[in-house]
Amino acid sequence: MLELKNITKKFGSRTILNKLNLTILDQEILAIVGPSGAGKTTLLRCLSGLEKVDSGQFLWNNQEFDPTEPSKDNQITGVVFQSYELFPNLTIIDNITLAPRLVLKEDNSQALQTAKQLLHDLDLTGKEELYPYQLSGGQKQRVAIARALAMKPQILCYDEPTSALDPALRAKVGEIILQLKNNNKMTQIIVTHDMDFAHQVADQIFTVKALDFKKVD
Amino acid sequence: MNYIISIMPSLLSGAKMTLILFLWTLIISIPLGIIVSLGLISHFKIIRAILKFYIWIMRGTPLLLQLIFIFYGLPIIGIIFQRYNAALFAFILNYTAYFAEIFRGGFQSVPGGQYESAHVLQLTKWQTLRHIIIPQVSKIVIPSIGNEVINLVKDTSLVYVIGLGELLRAGNVATARDVTLVPLVLVGIIYLLMTGIASFILKKIEHSYSKWK
Numbered sequence: 001m002l003e004l005k006n007i008t009k010k011f012g013s014r015t016i017l018n019k020l021n022l023t024i025l026d027q028e029i030l031a032i033v034g035p036s037g038a039g040k041t042t043l044l045r046c047l048s049g050l051e052k053v054d055s056g057q058f059l060w061n062n063q064e065f066d067p068t069e070p071s072k073d074n075q076i077t078g079v080v081f082q083s084y085e086l087f088p089n090l091t092i093i094d095n096i097t098l099a100p101r102l103v104l105k106e107d108n109s110q111a112l113q114t115a116k117q118l119l120h121d122l123d124l125t126g127k128e129e130l131y132p133y134q135l136s137g138g139q140k141q142r143v144a145i146a147r148a149l150a151m152k153p154q155i156l157c158y159d160e161p162t163s164a165l166d167p168a169l170r171a172k173v174g175e176i177i178l179q180l181k182n183n184n185k186m187t188q189i190i191v192t193h194d195m196d197f198a199h200q201v202a203d204q205i206f207t208v209k210a211l212d213f214k215k216v217d
Numbered sequence: 218m219n220y221i222i223s224i225m226p227s228l229l230s231g232a233k234m235t236l237i238l239f240l241w242t243l244i245i246s247i248p249l250g251i252i253v254s255l256g257l258i259s260h261f262k263i264i265r266a267i268l269k270f271y272i273w274i275m276r277g278t279p280l281l282l283q284l285i286f287i288f289y290g291l292p293i294i295g296i297i298f299q300r301y302n303a304a305l306f307a308f309i310l311n312y313t314a315y316f317a318e319i320f321r322g323g324f325q326s327v328p329g330g331q332y333e334s335a336h337v338l339q340l341t342k343w344q345t346l347r348h349i350i351i352p353q354v355s356k357i358v359i360p361s362i363g364n365e366v367i368n369l370v371k372d373t374s375l376v377y378v379i380g381l382g383e384l385l386r387a388g389n390v391a392t393a394r395d396v397t398l399v400p401l402v403l404v405g406i407i408y409l410l411m412t413g414i415a416s417f418i419l420k421k422i423e424h425s426y427s428k429w430k
């Protein structure tokens with residue numbers, strides 16, 4: 001179970017997130033929605049340690065943790081970026097196995113085996129030796145998912161997973177998210193604009209409110 | 218033909234000096250350029266300001282002036298270099314500045330998301346540099362570095378002015394002594410050979426980076 005308690009995040013003097021509280025149960029899919037500029041991406045970046053919060057606590061199974069100082073034995077979050085951010089200089093298989101080898105100290109065959117299983121599950125068999133530029137957008141996204149999963153995170157976070165996809169691929173990533181929930185027991189957080197998609201896949205929907213707008217009203 | 222054979226040893230020994238200067242400048246300036254470029258994109262304002270000033274001077278004044286300044290100028294205030302050291306020092310200072318600017322551009326054109334995705338995968342700074350950033354920067358900078366390398370082959374002839382016995386001097390001495398154009402033509406051919414070989418090697422390196430985009 002992940003809990004966010006009184007999370008406050010400011011950029012300069014602008015408060016983006018104000019004393020935000022949120023709980024996600026294991027194996028749950030949480031959709032984070034809200035107007036543009038409300039702070040959805042910011043929330044995800046705080047949770048994945050890319051931004052420091054100004055105050056508040058993160059708890060994983062009632063134990064406080066600092067997302068900006070992850071430990072290799074207990075990777076809480078994995079991230080699938082909106083633009084995927086695959087490493088263009090590495091083949092698909094190397095994109096997936098690089099961190100497990102370097103960070104988790106898995107040996108080659110172990111890392112390869114995990115990666116091949118993931119590629120198989122995500123319908124990417126045969127793409128091992130290609131480079132990211134040789135894949136379609138949807139395939140790149142699935143590689144990004146595989147790369148994040150290979151680090152065995154407790155929670156997988158997505159920023160706008162459907163924004164660059166056509167309707168067929170949107171349905172496919174929806175399926176994958178549900179498959180990860182059912183088969184891999186994955187807890188997942190999805191930031192999205194897409195209310196239909198949120199209703200389709202999520203167990204819980206959380207709305208981030210735009211603070212500045214509220215003040216103006 | 219006999220004449221050509223008779224002047225070849227002096228030309229080749231000149232070419233050897235040119236080559237030594239060329240190689241040492243590259244071997245030292247490229248790593249230094251990378252370090253300086255990291256300073257240029259660091260968060261330390263003072264370091265950035267100092268490095269920018271250094272680059273401004275090096276790129277804004279002629280290399281010839283820098284050579285003369287170091288070899289003929291500095292002794293006036295008691296700093297004396299051997300000819301060869303003066304030449305190498307001037308070239309390293311000058312080329313490090315150019316390489317640093319090229320690498321700075323390279324580092325800045327790697328999207329921030331690459332660092333962020335490496336960070337969430339828990340790669341260390343060094344692992345990120347080594348496996349993700351440096352390969353991408355290399356691919357970006359190789360064409361510009363290549364231009365500078367070719368320039369460097371030709372710029373080595375500037376050390377003529379401080380009396381170092383390199384290729385151009387060897388040719389000019391022979392021409393003046395024997396009143397014939399042949400040595401200068403040979404010098405031209407040797408430069409063409411050197412720039413040709415350098416271009417060839419650079420093309421090979423460029424090609425090895427062409428399998429990904």
Ligand SMILES: Nc1ncnc2c1ncn2[C@@H]1O[C@H](COP(=O)(O)OP(=O)(O)OP(=O)(O)O)[C@@H](O)[C@H]1O
Nearest residue numbers: 011012016034035036037038039040041042043193
């Ligand atoms: N690094 C930053 N520095 C300063 N302000 C920032 C920074 N990142 C985001 N902001 C501001 O924080 C607010 C929230 O941004 P965020 O990207 O989290 O919104 P969002 O809800 O994801 O919007 P969208 O739906 O358009 O993606 C915006 O007003 C944005 O301008």
Ligand SMILES: [Mg+2]
Nearest residue numbers: 040041042159
């Ligand atoms: Mg966003």
